[in-house]
Amino acid sequence: MSPTSIPRPTTSHSSKSSRSGRTSRARCSGWTTSTPSSSPTRSRRNRNWRGPVRSARRSSWPRSTPSETSFSADWVESARSEPVAVPGGTEPGAARGSRAARRTGGLGLRRREALIAYASLLPAFLLVAAVIWYPVTQTVYRSFTDWNGATSTWIGWENYARIVANGELWLLLRNNLIFVLSVPGILLISLVVTMLLYEQAPGWRFFRSVYYLPTILSAAVVGTLMRIVFSSQGAVNGFLGNAGLERFQHDWLGSVPTAFMVLIFAFYWQTLGQGVLIFLAGMSAIPADLLDAARLDGAGWWNRLTRIIIPLLVPTIAYFVLFNVIWIFVGLFALVYTVTEGGPGYATTPFDLMIYRKAFEAGEMGYASALSVILFGIVLAISAFQLRTFDRLTTDV
Template sequence: MNSSRYNPGLKKSSLVQKENYRGLLSVMPVVLMELAACGYPIAVAIGRSFTNWDGLYKNDFIGLTNYIKILTGSEFRLLLRNSFVLLLSIPIQVFIGLVLAVILYEKIKGWKLFRMVYYLPSIISAVTVGYLFKILFSYTGPVNRILSLFLGSSFAFEWLGNGMTALLIILFCIVWSNIGWQVLIFFGGLSSIDTSVLESAMIDGAGWWQRLFHIILPILVRTIEYSFIMSMIYIFSGIFPLIETITRGGPGYETTTIDYMIYTKAFTNSRYGEACALAVILLIIILAITKLQMSAANKIADWEG
């Protein structure tokens, strides 16, 4: 006797398993392509990180020497400091992007035009944005000219010659160029909110900021989590064009980030083994921070629930 005919739970379980298998098979081609495109290079980099590879012939196994040299060196702490300073741009751009998205969601006058204006910096190439900021903040650039005009020539400042101000300029550049992307992400998240929820809150007397912090933010926890994770990955691995065009990592290593140092070690100093080791360390940092962010988002979502 077929027991599944008289056991709806068992039949439902088998249907769920079939759906899971179908889902797995549907994504398998993409997974295999990702493994071929990303998994193999990562495996090679891990292997090369234990050698003194020069990119050509020299490829002697040296164990953990590259990792010890990197982690005990003073420059690595400076690279971490620079990267974590630039991470401060994430809450700034997320907050501004969320506020602008809510304003556009409420369809203020000319909201379609503003949506295009906010997104425009996101479609300009990073190299163009970098050169734009380099020109703006050069010693003879528009910023110093305006300061000299209103405050006197003594207020002209070498913005890119000072490590901290140069780093802050890069941070400002990151925020400006990514606001449009943040607005787009949050505008999509807001579109999934039932308008009756916000209308009920308005009828009950909730102000604009109250609706933002007590209604919109809890609903968009997952969207905010996605925004933080993608922005963090971008900060650690995607700002090379900005560093190269604005400061080239200078003065000294004051604005050099981990991804820029990987490029320097590999293609300037031909120390490919160290570059691979630094890339592996960067991968571990990104995975660790991503895990922390996902855990924090899960706790917030559970608390709100």
């Protein structure tokens, strides 16, 4: 048998199918496999094989630079922190706040708001500093000098030593203390008048229209009126003479006790309207049913005043007393100057009138500055004591 006539070996159907199955599985898995062949094309393809197709494709991607990597990381982080949209088109307030803070820079926004607030308050601070704090600091400094308004010489504590040594400090404290002791009287009178107006006593309509008139007038007008009425030839002595009471005629402004009586009367007359107005405002906060029940139970107006109204008006009373005590130390100048001019001598002179006399009549500016500093300390101490005391009273109520 010749070589050409040798029959080619046949393969079974099972071997073909198994080989075709392996080839299809290899192709599906991304690997290119080929059976041994003598074909030149297939041999060249096998020699140029470089691995799986998937890894070849992955290796063909362009590599990212470090800056691109950081930008991608930042974008991913910001995307993670983005708020989740709420159905209905609304967004949570916290998410909106976090987004706004992230866009504007949270610390920078707070700092900007603080700067705007300080810039808004700066004009007010400058005005207060120019009108109040600068004069206060200058007064404290001048109190240690011998100052006549033009030139000053540093003398230390000499002005304060003179105030204590010559007895003027104790005289001034006594005069102001007399007015302070008169505050409970005007307090009680104001409460009684308020009670009568509130319960509509006979004649309340007329009195309601006139009780506030003295408060409208200035202290200088009230003082001038009192000086005319209580002078030696004034209306009071004239009335006593016409009534046959000549023995009661008196130089009301010439003696210390009667001069203080006239001043306190003027103080009461001017302060009554203010007190009644303040207490009427406080009475409006008291339930009317409470007073009606007390009236039905047989409580008289005095019992209602002392056991119901006064305990419920403690905050209002505290304000009234605090205001008038401070006014006595810093606001008596016009009233005393127009009624008695501080006389006889310095017997009725309060602190503020003495400061005026030393500064503008005697020309002792440094001495007057020392008196001003002492007055400032006294008012500050009294105010702190009263505020603390009345705060405890109102807290207990």
